[in-house]
Amino acid sequence: MTAHTHRAEEIDLQLHRPHSARMYDYLLGGRTNYPVDREAALRATEGWPALPRAARLNRAFLHRAVHHLVNDVGIRQFLDIGTGIPTSPNLHEVAQYHHPGARVVYVDNDPIVLAHARALLTSTPEGRTAYVDGDLRRPADILEASELAETLDLSEPVALTIIATVHFVPDHYDPYGAVRTLIDALPVGSHLLLSHATPDFTPEAISRAVAAYHAGGIEAQVRSHAEILPFFDGLELLPPGLTLITDWRPQHTDIGDDVANGDVSFYGALARKN
Numbered sequence: 001m002t003a004h005t006h007r008a009e010e011i012d013l014q015l016h017r018p019h020s021a022r023m024y025d026y027l028l029g030g031r032t033n034y035p036v037d038r039e040a041a042l043r044a045t046e047g048w049p050a051l052p053r054a055a056r057l058n059r060a061f062l063h064r065a066v067h068h069l070v071n072d073v074g075i076r077q078f079l080d081i082g083t084g085i086p087t088s089p090n091l092h093e094v095a096q097y098h099h100p101g102a103r104v105v106y107v108d109n110d111p112i113v114l115a116h117a118r119a120l121l122t123s124t125p126e127g128r129t130a131y132v133d134g135d136l137r138r139p140a141d142i143l144e145a146s147e148l149a150e151t152l153d154l155s156e157p158v159a160l161t162i163i164a165t166v167h168f169v170p171d172h173y174d175p176y177g178a179v180r181t182l183i184d185a186l187p188v189g190s191h192l193l194l195s196h197a198t199p200d201f202t203p204e205a206i207s208r209a210v211a212a213y214h215a216g217g218i219e220a221q222v223r224s225h226a227e228i229l230p231f232f233d234g235l236e237l238l239p240p241g242l243t244l245i246t247d248w249r250p251q252h253t254d255i256g257d258d259v260a261n262g263d264v265s266f267y268g269a270l271a272r273k274n
């Protein structure tokens with residue numbers, strides 16, 4: 001395990017404005033958030049009342065997909081970009097439950113995630129976890145981080161997981177190029193797992209939620225099915241393709257009945273690098 005010993009009091013948490021990671025933590029029922037985050041999350045939820053449920057459905061998608069990647073695909077290594085505030089079970093806990101030797105590198109650009117990174121570094125003795133304070137908009141820096149080379153064997157397949165994060169990277173930052181740069185650095189047999197918010201089903205509600213993020217100074221750009229597909233260019237999309245996250249290898253237990261498409265409003269897919 002690569003140890004980071006940043007203490008929260010050494011890090012500027014920027015409490016004067018809301019942060020997406022802390023808003024998401026609040027939406028999931030976590031405690032690592034501040035009044036400014038709760039206010040912004042409540043405003044976003046007024047605009048799109050299904051937002052807290054969608055956040056939980058997104059988390060369930062992540063858990064199902066990691067289970068599938070470890071058990072059915074045989075993936076042993078993960079590079080997770082936009083990790084978020086630790087929320088148990090974290091990705092490494094799911095992966096190492098199924099394969100104790102699994103290795104995970106977490107990346108986020110938010111200071112509060114860095115402050116709480118210790119909770120992400122609770123690896124099994126057989127496995128390994130590391131945290132990189134990095135930014136999806138600067139993929140080369142992520143790839144050059146010493147923690148990445150020390151933790152992952154880049155001659156073996158890696159699952160690049162970018163969950164509920166790319167909608168915080170508007171087109172002018174070239175998120176397509178950033179994802180491509182990361183995938184290009186990984187060997188054949190690697191996978192891309194991505195989920196992304198969409199306005200396709202309930203455009204007005206999603207637009208109100210996005211406006212609440214913008215009002216808090218958070219950049220965000222939701223994308224249509226056609227706009228999300230190119231993130232997988234050059235890769236083999238695996239069944240069932242790019243679908244609503246609730247339609248992706250669904251399990252009744254974590255989805256429940258009667259969830260309307262507009263209340264999900266997240267697409268997700270898994271693709272393989274051949």
Ligand SMILES: C[S@@+](CC[C@H](N)C(=O)[O-])C[C@H]1O[C@@H](n2cnc3c(N)ncnc32)[C@H](O)[C@@H]1O
Pocket residue numbers: 020021024058059062081082083084085107108109110113134135136137162163164165168169
């Ligand atoms: C909604 S949370 C998703 C957390 C987790 N992936 C999940 O799905 O449960 C989005 C995360 O992306 C992070 N993020 C946003 N923009 C980023 C960027 N450019 N680089 C790295 N992380 C970013 C935020 O700090 C936040 O922690």
